[in-house]
Amino acid sequence: AQSVSQHNHHVILSEAASLELGCNYSYGGTVNLFWYVQYPGQHLQLLLKYFSGDPLVKGIKGFEAEFIKSKFSFNLRKPSVQWSDTAEYFCAVNDASGGYNKLIFGAGTRLAVHP
Amino acid sequence: NAGVMQNPRHLVRRRGQEARLRCSPMKGHSHVYWYRQLPEEGLKFMVYLQKENIIDESGMPKERFSAEFPKEGPSILRIQQVVRGDSAAYFCASSREGLAPYNEQFFGPGTRLTVL
Numbered sequence: 234a235q236s237v238s239q240h241n242h243h244v245i246l247s248e249a250a251s252l253e254l255g256c257n258y259s260y261g262g263t264v265n266l267f268w269y270v271q272y273p274g275q276h277l278q279l280l281l282k283y284f285s286g287d288p289l290v291k292g293i294k295g296f297e298a299e300f301i302k303s304k305f306s307f308n309l310r311k312p313s314v315q316w317s318d319t320a321e322y323f324c325a326v327n328d329a330s331g332g333y334n335k336l337i338f339g340a341g342t343r344l345a346v347h348p
Numbered sequence: 349n350a351g352v353m354q355n356p357r358h359l360v361r362r363r364g365q366e367a368r369l370r371c372s373p374m375k376g377h378s379h380v381y382w383y384r385q386l387p388e389e390g391l392k393f394m395v396y397l398q399k400e401n402i403i404d405e406s407g408m409p410k411e412r413f414s415a416e417f418p419k420e421g422p423s424i425l426r427i428q429q430v431v432r433g434d435s436a437a438y439f440c441a442s443s444r445e446g447l448a449p450y451n452e453q454f455f456g457p458g459t460r461l462t463v464l
Contacts, residue, residue: 239390276351276439282452323391325391334381335393338392
């Protein structure tokens with residue numbers, strides 16, 4: 234069965250610090266990978282996605298993620314975080330075995346950025 | 349351009365009551381997905397519906413839970429005889445197409461169900 238692991242459940246950073254959130258997945262087929270963000274009181278928004286091609290994916294708000302097939306990883310990075318990045322971040326893999334999207338999510342990482 | 353709408357945002361029920369959660373997809377979207385997020389866990393797929401059809405309900409508990417997406421009106425997730433373990437955040441997502449992998453799911457704000 235597919236699964237997604239996010240190793241850090243809570244991360245606290247100061248503004249301007251660099252961010253890396255880990256995500257590992259287990260899935261035997263072709264993977265589509267996503268990072269979603271949920272700001273306090275708001276709905277989930279797509280940060281970035283990987284389908285194929287360049288394994289380094291650029292997303293919105295300065296985020297990027299790198300797909301490393303040999304490590305089954307899709308870590309999220311940002312060189313310099315801002316207070317407004319305080320949110321919960323979810324990694325997800327797409328189970329497309331049925332021909333449609335069925336997202337498998339990790340448990341999430343709560344990021345708190347202090348000014 | 350309204351996004352995915354869910355209501356109510358917060359719902360409190362006593363054990364044994366029924367909970368009805370509504371989801372209006374984005375305009376032009378005919379595919380709806382329901383996910384549940386238990387405390388300290390990630391979102392778990394429950395059910396995928398197209399208009400008037402349930403395509404995949406493999407993630408939905410066999411008893412007390414049902415979902416529909418009628419020709420007119422919102423999608424409804426119904427939980428009968430709620431128990432404390434049903435307390436969770438329920439998220440709805442919609443997409444324009446159903447074919448993977450190019451369809452993107454847009455999420456609503458969620459309904460937080462609390463069972464007393």
